Amino acid sequence: MNKKCLGCGVKLQSENELIKGYVKDIKMDYCMRCFRLKHYHEKSDMEFLVDNQKIIDSVNNIEGFVFFFIDILNLYSETINLFKKIKRPKILVISKIDTFGKEISFNVIKNWLNKYFKITEEIIFIQNSFTSSNKILNVIENKNEYEFYFLGITNAGKSTLLNKLIENLENKKNLITVSEMPNTTLDFIKIFLPNGKTIYDSVGLTYNYCFDDYDFMQKTLIKKPINPKTFLLKPFTYLTIENKIYIETVNLNSITFYGSNNLLVKKEYNKELGEPLLINVKDKTNVYLKGVGFLYLKTAGKIKIYGISKENVVVETSFLGGDFYGQN
Ligand SMILES: Nc1nc2c(ncn2[C@@H]2O[C@H](COP(=O)(O)OP(=O)(O)OP(=O)(O)O)[C@@H](O)[C@H]2O)c(=O)[nH]1
Numbered sequence: 010m011n012k013k014c015l016g017c018g019v020k021l022q023s024e025n026e027l028i029k030g031y032v033k034d035i036k037m038d039y040c041m042r043c044f045r046l047k048h049y050h051e052k053s054d055m056e057f058l059v060d061n062q063k064i065i066d067s068v069n070n071i072e073g074f075v076f077f078f079i080d081i082l083n084l085y086s087e088t089i090n091l092f093k094k095i096k097r098p099k100i101l102v103i104s105k106i107d108t109f110g111k112e113i114s115f116n117v118i119k120n121w122l123n124k125y126f127k128i129t130e131e132i133i134f135i136q137n138s139f140t141s142s143n144k145i146l147n148v149i150e151n152k153n154e155y156e157f158y159f160l161g162i163t164n165a166g167k168s169t170l171l172n173k174l175i176e177n178l179e180n181k182k183n184l185i186t187v188s189e190m191p192n193t194t195l196d197f198i199k200i201f202l203p204n205g206k207t208i209y210d211s212v213g214l215t216y217n218y219c220f221d222d223y224d225f226m227q228k229t230l231i232k233k234p235i236n237p238k239t240f241l242l243k244p245f246t247y248l249t250i251e252n253k254i255y256i257e258t259v260n261l262n263s264i265t266f267y268g269s270n271n272l273l274v275k276k277e278y279n280k281e282l283g284e285p286l287l288i289n290v291k292d293k294t295n296v297y298l299k300g301v302g303f304l305y306l307k308t309a310g311k312i313k314i315y316g317i318s319k320e321n322v323v324v325e326t327s328f329l330g331g332d333f334y335g336q337n
């Protein structure tokens with residue numbers, strides 16, 4: 010029996026309810042997990058470990074053109090290095106651009122990627138819209154390739170855009186399961202286009218998540234353009250994000266948080282906190298708190314972060330206000 014779930018690509022089976030791909034009746038097209046995610050937005054308990062290298066190797070070993078998705082809030086060395094590992098012809102797709110509204114310039118980001126990461130491939134910017142799905146369709150039309158892969162970071166919106174594309178072409182709605190949980194798509198899903206070409210959706214590549222608290226994760230989701238919040242922190246004052254992450258500054262005049270408007274970010278005084286992570290920053294730096302957002306630091310200085318581990322923090326020259334601005 011080799012039938013695959015239309016929603017997540019996993020092999021269907023009717024033997025064990027606790028294992029991925031379970032269906033009551035093998036005639037069904039969607040597994041139980043997809044059914045629950047779609048209809049009840051229910052969180053799935055089945056843990057799924059992703060081997061990033063294995064997915065990259067499998068794509069590198071086949072013919073095809075890769076659209077590599079990174080959402081704009083997760084654009085830093087770790088995710089960009091995954092893009093670099095792809096040996097096939099490829100385009101970098103920066104997704105969820107609606108999260109920034111008009112605050113950023115695409116040219117500035119392109120210059121930043123070129124200057125700091127030596128990205129020379131084509132870069133396109135998208136969001137969940139028909140205009141974006143047309144951009145992708147145009148690339149597919151104009152390339153002398155037949156197989157295309159939607160690859161990239163988990164939760165970057167690969168399946169959402171593929172659904173938009175199918176809706177655009179065939180007026181069919183929401184074929185593939187999408188959700189706010191990491192790793193919704195579990196295997197390659199093959200989609201045939203009317204022009205004879207094919208697109209594969211794929212398992213999202215993972216990065217460390219700060220927290221696996223479901224309610225917190227829900228709050229980090231960005232539904233409306235970010236309202237950046239700037240704070241001036243005096244000595245013995247902390248910035249807290251949902252009382253989970255605390256930030257203290259040394260010799261710094263301002264700090265701006267970019268993340269979901271639903272997260273409660275405020276100042277607090279005199280708190281006893283454990284060992285901090287001490288970070289020295291240059292001016293115009295983004296400090297990423299993975300899966301949560303980033304702190305923009307305009308001037309050089311020191312910050313102390315509590316409540317988050319070292320592997321969940323990435324420090325990167327910011328694409329906001331950098332010296333490449335002049336090239337815009
Ligand atoms: N703000 C915003 N949210 C989006 C956009 N596209 C998708 N999302 C949301 O992001 C979440 C993840 O979307 P998916 O399409 O499941 O992401 P994916 O890349 O297929 O994720 P995996 O299958 O886990 O690798 C969902 O909650 C979507 O509603 C977008 O353009 N903007």
Ligand SMILES: [Mg+2]
Pocket residue numbers: 167168169186187193194210211213
């Ligand atoms: Mg998906």
